[in-house]
Amino acid sequence: MTETKVDHAGLLIKKAMDAESAGNREEAARIYKNAYDEIMEIAAHSSGRIREKRLRQAESLKKIYESIEGKPDEEDRVAEGRKILDQLNIEPPEIPKITFQEVAGLENVKNEIMSKIIYPMRYKELSQEYNIEFSGGMLLYGPPGTGKTFIVKAIANEVKANFINVNPSTLYSQWFGQFEKNISQLFHAAYLLSPSILFFDEIDTLVPKRSGSESDAARRGVSQLLTEVGGLTSQKDRNIFIIAATNNPWGIDEAIMRPGRFDVKIYVPPPDYESRKKLFQLKLSEIKHLGKIDYGDLAEKTERYSGADIEFICKKAVQNVFMEVIKTGDKIDVTTEDLLDVISQIKPSIDISLLKKYQDYTLTT
Ligand SMILES: Nc1ncnc2c1ncn2[C@@H]1O[C@H](COP(=O)(O)OP(=O)(O)OP(=O)(O)O)[C@@H](O)[C@H]1O
Ligand SMILES: [Mg+2]
Numbered sequence: 001m002t003e004t005k006v007d008h009a010g011l012l013i014k015k016a017m018d019a020e021s022a023g024n025r026e027e028a029a030r031i032y033k034n035a036y037d038e039i040m041e042i043a044a045h046s047s048g049r050i051r052e053k054r055l056r057q058a059e060s061l062k063k064i065y066e067s068i069e070g071k072p073d074e075e076d077r078v079a080e081g082r083k084i085l086d087q088l089n090i091e092p093p094e095i096p097k098i099t100f101q102e103v104a105g106l107e108n109v110k111n112e113i114m115s116k117i118i119y120p121m122r123y124k125e126l127s128q129e130y131n132i133e134f135s136g137g138m139l140l141y142g143p144p145g146t147g148k149t150f151i152v153k154a155i156a157n158e159v160k161a162n163f164i165n166v167n168p169s170t171l172y173s174q175w176f177g178q179f180e181k182n183i184s185q186l187f188h189a190a191y192l193l194s195p196s197i198l199f200f201d202e203i204d205t206l207v208p209k210r211s212g213s214e215s216d217a218a219r220r221g222v223s224q225l226l227t228e229v230g231g232l233t234s235q236k237d238r239n240i241f242i243i244a245a246t247n248n249p250w251g252i253d254e255a256i257m258r259p260g261r262f263d264v265k266i267y268v269p270p271p272d273y274e275s276r277k278k279l280f281q282l283k284l285s286e287i288k289h290l291g292k293i294d295y296g297d298l299a300e301k302t303e304r305y306s307g308a309d310i311e312f313i314c315k316k317a318v319q320n321v322f323m324e325v326i327k328t329g330d331k332i333d334v335t336t337e338d339l340l341d342v343i344s345q346i347k348p349s350i351d352i353s354l355l356k357k358y359q360d361y362t363l364t365t
Helices: 004-023 027-046 048-069 074-087 107-122 123-127 150-157 179-192 216-233 273-284 295-300 307-328 335-344 351-365
Strands: 137-139 162-166 197-199 238-247 263-268
Touching: 004 027, 004 048, 004 238, 004 273, 027 048, 027 238, 107 123, 107 137, 123 307, 137 150, 150 197, 150 238, 150 273, 162 179, 162 273, 162 307, 179 197, 179 238, 179 307, 273 295, 295 335
Parallel strands: 137 238, 137 263, 162 197, 197 238
Antiparallel strands: none
């Protein structure tokens, strides 16, 4: 009786080995596990040295199936993901410190991101019950300095996801001729580091409008990128989000905007009056020596100034006051006048014709 059981377990092991060498790892692990169960049962019905022998055999089967199905543990995964990014010349991933409270305005962007990314991720089971799908990728476009990169960092903080910043300008030489391979490596790293946000900054330089003169390697790279993004769309349990940004949306290969790809497009406009007020408040909030500031006046005088411009204005005004303090030794306050002075010296970085170009683009897409 026991003998036939042993034979049967032996047969199972043989089957598992065949499955393993045919590359069917899951199948192999499952059969090894069955063999393990049978051997344990045989051990339970035997005694003495035979029992010990069976237990040893079971133990080694256990090691085998664990190593086959074994996912690398958390630390190994993260270390591997970091290593890949390092090899790709991408800065180390991190959960950014910036929070939604530090983002002025951009309510529509926040709302889109909440409903398309954050809620589905937070309420994963519910969203599956309602068949809510994650979008493929999201494209943020708008003039320079309007907070595109900034808000993506805040999202990553909100969902406690690793922020992976793919900035093509730092990649070019290293990626030359290896685009396709590097893209799939990159997505693998994002998986190892998940939950993660894979951020393609300046996507227009990575995926420019086709001119017909790009190399085969570049073309294959782009199609690899689209395949990877499309693949993610179909995964209901996904933990990787793809966000791209550009201030040159008309220079992007339109293929990337088809359904299931970067199909959610969001305009990130220059700050409106209320947002500018908020920007001044935020950017001056750490200053201990601040007079009574007329935020309304500052906001009125900064139409078409970007968030980055306003940040610069605040820094410059504070620096001017600081130089004065050093000279006189008097700890004077920063005033509205100090800020207005700087505003009068610098031009808004967004001009009317550029703004119109974005508005027209938004209307036609
Ligand atoms: N809405 C905003 N709220 C708070 N800070 C902002 C906002 N917009 C811009 N800033 C400030 O300006 C800086 C530059 O913004 P950011 O780099 O996100 O701009 P961007 O839209 O990505 O520009 P680019 O198109 O040039 O990449 C940020 O670090 C942030 O301090
Ligand atoms: Mg940016």
